[in-house]
Amino acid sequence: MTQTPTAPTATAAASGASATERFRTDKSSGVASTPQERVDLLAREVVDALHATIRKHKVTYDEYNALKSWLIGVGDDGEWPLFLDVWVEHVVEEVATEHREGNKGTIEGPYYVPNAPEQGAKGSVPMRDDEPGTPLVWTGQVTSTDGSSLAGAKVELWHADDDGYYSQFAPGLPEWNLRGTFTADEDGRFEITTRKPAPYQIPTDGSCGKLIAAAGWHAWRPAHLHVKVSAPGHELLTAQLYFPGDEHNDDDIASAVKPELVLDPRRAGDGEAVEYGFVLDPVRS
Ligand code: MBD
Ligand code: FE
Numbered sequence: 001m002t003q004t005p006t007a008p009t010a011t012a013a014a015s016g017a018s019a020t021e022r023f024r025t026d027k028s029s030g031v032a033s034t035p036q037e038r039v040d041l042l043a044r045e046v047v048d049a050l051h052a053t054i055r056k057h058k059v060t061y062d063e064y065n066a067l068k069s070w071l072i073g074v075g076d077d078g079e080w081p082l083f084l085d086v087w088v089e090h091v092v093e094e095v096a097t098e099h100r101e102g103n104k105g106t107i108e109g110p111y112y113v114p115n116a117p118e119q120g121a122k123g124s125v126p127m128r129d130d131e132p133g134t135p136l137v138w139t140g141q142v143t144s145t146d147g148s149s150l151a152g153a154k155v156e157l158w159h160a161d162d163d164g165y166y167s168q169f170a171p172g173l174p175e176w177n178l179r180g181t182f183t184a185d186e187d188g189r190f191e192i193t194t195r196k197p198a199p200y201q202i203p204t205d206g207s208c209g210k211l212i213a214a215a216g217w218h219a220w221r222p223a224h225l226h227v228k229v230s231a232p233g234h235e236l237l238t239a240q241l242y243f244p245g246d247e248h249n250d251d252d253i254a255s256a257v258k259p260e261l262v263l264d265p266r267r268a269g270d271g272e273a274v275e276y277g278f279v280l281d282p283v284r285s
Contacts, residue, residue, distance in 0.1 A: 136272050
């Protein structure tokens, strides 16, 4: 009997484990710098809110054990980064950026990896020779809130492929597939060639998927490009860009779509072209 090679399949637990590891490497510094008074205040209020919900709805022991079992599963599946970024991060982002006058941003999500390969001001994001999906050429300029252009600004781009998978979190993709760092030219301009991503479905086989099914929600985020835009003396902008007409722009499971972040692409050759620039806020003194 001959063996048919099977494509590696993405599992919730494997991408969850990668996202958890990524978080531990890059982001766990907030823990040590959070003052005790804030931990006391916030932990107390969150626990109090839980007590109030239990009393209000007369939560039963079966329901309490269902919660306990689910919470244990979220950890087992490595899905704490996914759960928090889908259902909590958008409010943290709203609070953190409400003072800004420049570009709207939105959540980072669980799949950012720092130090993606440098591509200059104009070029293609790393991709496979036969990378599927509609070609997209994206031009833009990075400016400050006073209108001056920001030469040398960095635009880090990462996004899912035409099947909705992110490199380094799903198996079988080249390490830096659809992840690149661009450096704006002397006028703050850049030109990026990539492929349009597909909508993203939260893994249905993990604990977040169980919650979605049990609550009768859907598991979809609209197709999106993730970016981090930075320049000396300016606040880091984390954003996502969306495509018009996506059926999930109005009901993103992660509540991360804002009208200012929806692109307006036009047909160009065998693909699409779009202009979208960023306005960064100077660091407050
Ligand atoms: C994603 O691709 C994403 O951007 C977010 C915020 C959550 C889950 C998957
Ligand atoms: Fe994403």
